[in-house]
Amino acid sequence: xxxxxxxxxxxxxxxxxxxxxxxxxxxxxxxxxxxxxxxxxxxxxxxxxxxxxxxxxxxxxxxxxxxxxxxxxxxxxxxxxxxxxxxxxxxxxxxxxxxxxxxxxxxxxxxxxxxxxxxxxxxxxxxxxxxxxxxxxxxxxxxxxxxxxxxxxxxxxxxxxxxxxxxxxxxxxxxxxxxxxxxxxxxxxxxxxxxxxxxxxxxxxxxxxxxxx
Amino acid sequence: xxxxxxxxxxxxxxxxxxxxxxxxxxxxxxxxxxxxxxxxxxxxxxxxxxxxxxxxxxxxxxxxxxxxxxxxxxxxxxxxxxxxxxxxxxxxxxxxxxxxxxxxxxxxxxxxxxxxxxxxxxxxxxxxxxxxxxxxxxxxxxxxxxxxxxxxxxxxxxxxxxxxxxxxxxxxxxxxxxxxxxxxxxxxxxxxxxxxxxxxxxxxxxxxxxxxx
Numbered sequence: 001x002x003x004x005x006x007x008x009x010x011x012x013x014x015x016x017x018x019x020x021x022x023x024x025x026x027x028x029x030x031x032x033x034x035x036x037x038x039x040x041x042x043x044x045x046x047x048x049x050x051x052x053x054x055x056x057x058x059x060x061x062x063x064x065x066x067x068x069x070x071x072x073x074x075x076x077x078x079x080x081x082x083x084x085x086x087x088x089x090x091x092x093x094x095x096x097x098x099x100x101x102x103x104x105x106x107x108x109x110x111x112x113x114x115x116x117x118x119x120x121x122x123x124x125x126x127x128x129x130x131x132x133x134x135x136x137x138x139x140x141x142x143x144x145x146x147x148x149x150x151x152x153x154x155x156x157x158x159x160x161x162x163x164x165x166x167x168x169x170x171x172x173x174x175x176x177x178x179x180x181x182x183x184x185x186x187x188x189x190x191x192x193x194x195x196x197x198x199x200x201x202x203x204x205x206x207x208x209x210x211x212x213x
Numbered sequence: 214x215x216x217x218x219x220x221x222x223x224x225x226x227x228x229x230x231x232x233x234x235x236x237x238x239x240x241x242x243x244x245x246x247x248x249x250x251x252x253x254x255x256x257x258x259x260x261x262x263x264x265x266x267x268x269x270x271x272x273x274x275x276x277x278x279x280x281x282x283x284x285x286x287x288x289x290x291x292x293x294x295x296x297x298x299x300x301x302x303x304x305x306x307x308x309x310x311x312x313x314x315x316x317x318x319x320x321x322x323x324x325x326x327x328x329x330x331x332x333x334x335x336x337x338x339x340x341x342x343x344x345x346x347x348x349x350x351x352x353x354x355x356x357x358x359x360x361x362x363x364x365x366x367x368x369x370x371x372x373x374x375x376x377x378x379x380x381x382x383x384x385x386x387x388x389x390x391x392x393x394x395x396x397x398x399x400x401x402x403x404x405x406x407x408x409x410x411x412x413x414x415x416x417x418x419x420x421x422x423x424x425x426x
Contacts, residue, residue: 118332119335164406193372
């Protein structure tokens with residue numbers, strides 16, 4: 001019994017630690033989004049959270065580690081969405097629909113993270129940038145695999161699965177760069193539109209050859 | 214005769230002035246691309262061109278005016294590509310193919326300009342940002358009009374021309390963010406792929422409704 005209580009406390013401690021880390025990351029992301037990475041100091045992040053700078057150092061070694069964590073958020077979650085075990089029981093086309101729907105939601109939820117990633121990637125250290133590029137490659141290859149499997153089963157007609165996967169990733173990332181919450185288009189409309197676009201580029205039939213110039 | 218000579222000189226003067234302006238813009242864009250807008254001074258731009266800062270002031274009032282010029286390069290050229298009069302004689306589908314092909318070329322040629330636009334748009338003054346948004350809206354609407362005309366003539370099947378135009382714009386912009394010159398994919402492969410993607414999303418047939426979750 002006593003042990004169970006201890007374990008409960010340890011669990012709660014871990015949760016609180018995770019929560020603090022997430023809040024630091026969230027606030028940093030928001031300030032990077034508003035003022036840019038270079039113009040945002042750790043002091044400004046600490047001030048926004050009403051904590052001291054040493055408090056932040058308890059969770060992040062430096063600003064650069066924070067940027068890495070922010071930049072990898074979108075791609076890590078997207079990779080996880082592609083690998084959810086509950087997808088296994090579905091057809092390839094259904095898998096693709098579910099994945100696109102989930103990632104669309106993630107992008108709208110983490111919009112500022114994705115925008116900061118696109119804008120500030122250049123400020124990552126070379127090994128950090130390589131790490132994220134590796135994740136992005138893994139995403140493209142994993143998605144291309146799904147397209148190839150669906151091509152084999154006759155559900156998809158794609159000419160180049162890897163390039164098509166890159167295009168789908170691009171469509172989803174693009175969303176973060178222009179979507180205005182509460183604007184002209186609702187999340188439901190966006191999601192339905194993306195589903196149509198992804199459906200079209202994965203099930204189109206032989207196209208006429210390009211025009212002669 | 215004398216007048217013609219004067220007019221020739223005036224023409225050359227204007228050309229040289231344009232050339233200088235373009236070189237300043239090019240160098241500024243490259244430095245913004247490498248080091249970021251905020252970290253790049255007019256002194257650094259002058260030094261890279263081996264000119265004085267007052268020389269730059271002869272062409273650009275300040276760094277912000279340079280950023281506006283750089284950010285509007287891609288969208289201005291894309292709008293112009295959509296409005297080239299030689300397109301008129303073609304079918305809507307051929308028009309679209311030609312436009313996509315031309316803009317793909319522009320994006321590869323002006324890749325750093327587009328990347329700087331995406332990253333540094335946030336540093337534009339509000340009225341400058343509005344100006345560029347207006348151009349982007351004009352582009353989307355103009356392209357949507359082409360899609361609607363082609364829908365009427367039975368060449369395209371698009372559900373939402375404006376959203377589809379936005380998606381095409383996004384696919385093209387996305388290219389600037391990941392394309393590596395001399396890398397895995399050649400310009401020809403990219404162009405052919407984009408043509409297939411745009412073909413697919415403008416000629417797909419009724420898709421099955423989204424799955425029930």
